[in-house]
Amino acid sequence: MTHRPAAWHAATVRSVSRETASARRIEFEVPTWPGNDAGAHLDVRLTAPDGYQASRSYSIASSGDSRRVVLAVDEVPGGEVSPFLVHELQPGDQVEIHGPLGAYFVWTPGDERPVQLIAGGSGVVPLYAMAELHDREQDSTPFRLLYSVRTPDDRFFASELEQIAARGRLEASYVYTRAVPAGWHSAPGRVTRDALAAATWPVDRRPRIYVCGPTPFVETVADWLTELGHEPRAIRTERFGGG
Amino acid sequence: MSFITRGFSGRGRDRDPRLPPGQTLVEDWPVLSAGPTPDIDPADWEFVVATENGRHTWNWDEMHALGVEDITVDIHCVTHWSKLEMAWRGVPLDKIFENVETSYDYVMAHSYGGYTTNVPLDELLDGQAWIAFEADGEPLTPEHGGPARLLVPHLYFWKSAKWVRGLVMMPSDDPGFWEQNGYNLHGDPWAEERYW
Numbered sequence: 001m002t003h004r005p006a007a008w009h010a011a012t013v014r015s016v017s018r019e020t021a022s023a024r025r026i027e028f029e030v031p032t033w034p035g036n037d038a039g040a041h042l043d044v045r046l047t048a049p050d051g052y053q054a055s056r057s058y059s060i061a062s063s064g065d066s067r068r069v070v071l072a073v074d075e076v077p078g079g080e081v082s083p084f085l086v087h088e089l090q091p092g093d094q095v096e097i098h099g100p101l102g103a104y105f106v107w108t109p110g111d112e113r114p115v116q117l118i119a120g121g122s123g124v125v126p127l128y129a130m131a132e133l134h135d136r137e138q139d140s141t142p143f144r145l146l147y148s149v150r151t152p153d154d155r156f157f158a159s160e161l162e163q164i165a166a167r168g169r170l171e172a173s174y175v176y177t178r179a180v181p182a183g184w185h186s187a188p189g190r191v192t193r194d195a196l197a198a199a200t201w202p203v204d205r206r207p208r209i210y211v212c213g214p215t216p217f218v219e220t221v222a223d224w225l226t227e228l229g230h231e232p233r234a235i236r237t238e239r240f241g242g243g
Numbered sequence: 244m245s246f247i248t249r250g251f252s253g254r255g256r257d258r259d260p261r262l263p264p265g266q267t268l269v270e271d272w273p274v275l276s277a278g279p280t281p282d283i284d285p286a287d288w289e290f291v292v293a294t295e296n297g298r299h300t301w302n303w304d305e306m307h308a309l310g311v312e313d314i315t316v317d318i319h320c321v322t323h324w325s326k327l328e329m330a331w332r333g334v335p336l337d338k339i340f341e342n343v344e345t346s347y348d349y350v351m352a353h354s355y356g357g358y359t360t361n362v363p364l365d366e367l368l369d370g371q372a373w374i375a376f377e378a379d380g381e382p383l384t385p386e387h388g389g390p391a392r393l394l395v396p397h398l399y400f401w402k403s404a405k406w407v408r409g410l411v412m413m414p415s416d417d418p419g420f421w422e423q424n425g426y427n428l429h430g431d432p433w434a435e436e437r438y439w
Binding site: 005006010043045046047048049052053054055056057080084088089090093094095096098101102103104105215219222223225226232233235236237239 | 245246247248249250251252253254258264265267273274275276277278279280281322323356357386420421423424425438439
């Protein structure tokens with residue numbers, strides 16, 4: 001991990017694209033950005049003409065020394081900031097960002113312990129940053145991802161994750177809670193303890209485990225992981241809520 | 244350096260003066276923890292204060308016997324949400340420190356599960372902090388820090404250590420868990436002391 005002091009930066013939108021039916025990918029150019037670890041987050045602050053401000057925290061999908069910062073923002077219905085970011089923000093617009101933030105829910109190459117990523121919904125964003133860095137750096141640590149999401153179309157970074165998996169750099173398993181692809185091996189439903197045990201590294205491999213998603217998902221999965229015998233200190237969690 | 248973001252108008256014009264800068268009001272109670280939730284039976288719970296002179300311990304009943312207060316406070320999380328006028332019940336730290344002798348000025352709170360956070364002693368006394376057992380009329384659930392958590396409402400809520408098990412006096416203000424991982428040593432929400 002590299003220590004990069006958090007500070008305010010002016011970020012200019014370079015591009016926006018559809019991520020899922022409810023989410024948008026936003027790429028910022030931040031000339032003063034010091035870079036960030038994979039898994040870090042930042043605060044976005046918006047200011048209205050009368051001085052009114054609103055701030056929210058978002059996980060960063062990109063990592064490394066780049067001045068390019070990528071977010072993937074899911075719209076929280078009725079929210080104040082996420083609907084603006086998803087529907088209104090356009091290339092050339094500027095927002096203030098503060099970061100990089102968080103030195104705990106991060107992964108850095110060079111650690112020998114296998115990595116288990118477990119995502120619920122848009123919680124995959126910081127975990128994608130880890131898988132992407134691991135692939136880009138040709139790191140030799142084995143990586144697995146278990147991704148619980150409503151339908152195949154709701155997957156964030158779907159084609160990127162497929163490409164990383166196709167290169168043999170990630171073993172990805174998916175759990176669909178609402179609708180499954182044609183010919184899928186099971187009916188839609190939430191992840192079970194048995195499915196979790198089957199899709200994740202066994203305890204004797206001593207994986208580092210990163211879990212990110214909505215609170216009930218994270219609570220359930222983290223409880224099962226400790227029941228399965230994983231060391232509580234090896235399980236790092238991040239929960240989200242509020243828009 | 245703030246500048247206007249084109250097209251943003253926002254909604255909350257009637258901003259509640261009890262909200263510190265950069266905070267948004269929530270009605271629910273979000274959960275934030277760095278790892279799994281520990282399961283602690285009050286029958287096994289023990290609270291320790293360790294000083295340069297020795298250790299003081301209280302079990303669940305002894306702690307309650309110190310005198311439980313009803314308090315109503317606002318809480319502010321560094322992740323930008325605040326919750327106003329929450330009803331809590333707990334033992335004020337003034338009661339705990341009545342018979343504790345120490346010349347040290349700083350406290351490291353320790354939790355079941357290994358979490359730590361640092362607070363100056365003078366910010367825990369004079370009715371500023373409690374060992375809390377109930378919130379909104381219910382026993383604290385494990386995900387919110389039950390059976391007991393530290394409650395220091397005038398600082399960002401990561402200082403209100405969940406699953407608290409003890410306080411260790413320190414001669415200097417050493418950083419706790421989040422304070423080593425990017426968050427401010429002090430954490431005053433009105434000064435927006437969020438990060439390093």
